[in-house]
Amino acid sequence: MLARTLIAIFICASSLPVASAQQDPVPRIDRFQAGYYHFKLGDFDVTALSDGTLPIPADVLLTGAKPGEVAARLAETYQTTAVDASINAYLIKAGHRLVLVDAGTGELYGPTLNKLAASLGAIGYQPEQITDILITHIHTDHTGGLMDGQRIVFPNATVHVEQRELDYWMSAANRARAPDSARQYFDQAAAKMKPYVDSGRVKTFSGATQLFPGIRSIPSPGHTPGHSFYALESRGEKLVFWGDLLHVAEVQLPNPAVTIVFDVDPAAAAAQRKQAFADALKGRYWVAGDHVAFPGVGHLRADGDGYRWVPMPYVNDYYVPALK
Structure with a gap:
């Protein structure tokens, strides 16, 4: 399963229109977009932060769909299969803590990304001020x-991650079993995480864990072995950060069974998605997706046998x- 998944990742990543910082895509806009959006969740101040967008071939990467389904569902929303995927992160101001949910791409995926530091700076914060990062x-x-x-980049932050997730990607045995072409993904993971491990700045947890007042982890394995949601709760309001529960909302909301080549366990990822969608609808709480069109925050509503995205109203x- 590991080798097959990583081979698929390598093949598909190699075919992306923007695959490295050396490639210069034709610009479609000539101004920076605003890369942040503020909102309140009970007593918490939350800011969605954009790391940029990346064009991806949705019809190549999505799996488990019927022939023509991906193109047809995207056409319903006036899109082609060349989807501009958002890369989102989120900042939570929790008392004296500045908590970042995920940390963007860095230099790895080309010049339309790596904008997280600029988005953070635009709201008046520097990376040195971040106290905690939830991965x-x-x-x-x-x-x-x-x-x-x-x-x-974040010298004063403690990085919080599920123990199983860290063990999986830091495993020399898993890397050794991977094909040569796919070992770069383990190497990149080590390059980005190991300096924090070595400096004592990684704190692991296992399963459902209360991390801070109002912030807890929710196990959601499937996309990766230790994938975790994070729930933010205050004054009767709730927001769940979904990470990579879905990648192309216009396709996977109406059909949660559609998976993506990056899923380590596609069957478990699909089951997790169905469960999370149903729970979000029943609980009527906010959700945030790292690859939902920025700012990536909204509600779900039922739509036939599937679901529809209802974005947070702009305020x-x-x-x-x-x-005077």
């Missing part, structure tokens, strides 16, 4: 931003005192 999983579009070459109600 949903160790795929390097979520951990690539931890390092800039040999430099630790710009910051009060500016009148000048």
